Amino acid sequence: MREKQFLVPRVSQRVLSRERPMIGTPAPQLLPARGWGRALSCVAAGKSPPGVAAEGEAAPAPRGVAGPPKQRTVPWISVRAFCEDRTTAEVLQAAASDLLLAKARLEVRTGGLDAAVAGCTIGPVPDLIVVDTALPRALMLAGLDRLTAGCAAATKLIVIGRVNDVALYRELIERGIDEYLVAPVLPQEFIDAAANLFGHAGACSRGSIIAFIGAKGGVGSSTLCHNVAWTMSEILQSDVVLADLDLAFGTASLNFNQDPVQGIAEALQASARLDALLLDRFLAKCSPHLSILAAPVRLDERDYDISPDACDVLLDALRRYVPFVVVDLPHAWTPAVGQVLLQADEIVVTATPDLANLRNAKNLIDFLKLARRNGGAPRLVINMARTPKRPDIAVREFSAALDLSPAQAIEYDGEAFGLAANNGQMIEELSRKTKAAQQFRALALTLAHGTEPPVTPAVTKKPSPLAPILQKLRLTI
């Protein structure tokens, strides 16, 4: 019988110690249809990704749970499942495409308990083994004893069986099994079970990822992203890292008047051994609470394709150190961009009010709504509205066509935006009074989800020399 382990999962070490390829060389994936790839292929075929309700269909509700399903992310763990039943294998594959399980590496094999006993020691030690078995009680217990004796002590075990019996459940827990589920299971049930076993370490310390993407090139997405990141750091007095993922043409360093020697390209390259000390070398501090990971200042011969895995590891490391990671995405449709969009907590799609933007924004928003199960709908910002001498699609019509109300509609202001860009300043630094500065504040608060700005001490007014007289007259100034 295996001794019950109460180990805190060493998720962070595992993530940071993974061998990573160079920028642009995707790492081999155990499950080819994981996350982004699976979502993309399903949406392209006009189908809902597994586990996602199609339009008009009711979303699957977890059995026996009246309220909304728990939404806890499973951190970067490796899962090896041995399924006796094809339906269970399909359920686990469906769970793998869920945003909440997108970080985990799930390998589904056929064969039940015997296959698990034979396969648990082959290859790298998984963090979690899932065994689906239809064996009766006695045979199941005997097989599980062999499994627990053979597999690594730190590996957690979930058993999916056919017998619904509390006494059996207790016996399994006593034998070192971490969770027992009764088939047929739903994808959400499996995710909840994995999150219960591994979610704590990852869930508590995760900062939010807020991604900005333009519906078309040049619509002001980076400008919005930089202003919101700066505003967020100022009003919340919280640490924010702005990651410029537009490696070739990113403007974060220009907009913050910085000239860093190293930045995001080096951070991506070093993602295998990132820790706080190393990250600090790549970050350029722009203000007390805002640092940037800037894109290279010069174009050179390096490969500018970003490996989605390296990007994942970098963002994961960043969100462990700061509460907000704001990502400036290029207007491109690449695996790395897709990966960030699928995993971001918040997405801001910026569009100018014309037909091409409307078409692109619709495609992007529809795709994201469908693919990001358990992720909220993206936020829409209409930018450069009322550009002089340019016929606009009205904001109301634009948002009605997208079935999404804009979080903000920012007007064209060539003078303020042009001056701020040329000075390497944020709009609010240039002038607090501009309407855009107020809108950036509102957007920053919306994206920070109810995080209240710190209470600033009330400014003590210098008493007026007339105050005593006015008080007698019950007037104040």
Ligand SMILES: Nc1ncnc2c1ncn2[C@@H]1O[C@H](COP(=O)(O)OP(=O)(O)OP(=O)(O)O)[C@@H](O)[C@H]1O
């Ligand atoms: N509301 C606005 N009014 C006037 N000018 C604006 C406004 N918003 C952004 N701009 C200007 O538009 C230009 C393009 O902005 P920006 O580089 O942020 O766009 P982008 O969508 O990130 O472009 P890219 O596709 O190249 O990444 C900048 O010069 C910026 O100052």
Ligand SMILES: [Mg+2]
């Ligand atoms: Mg940009």
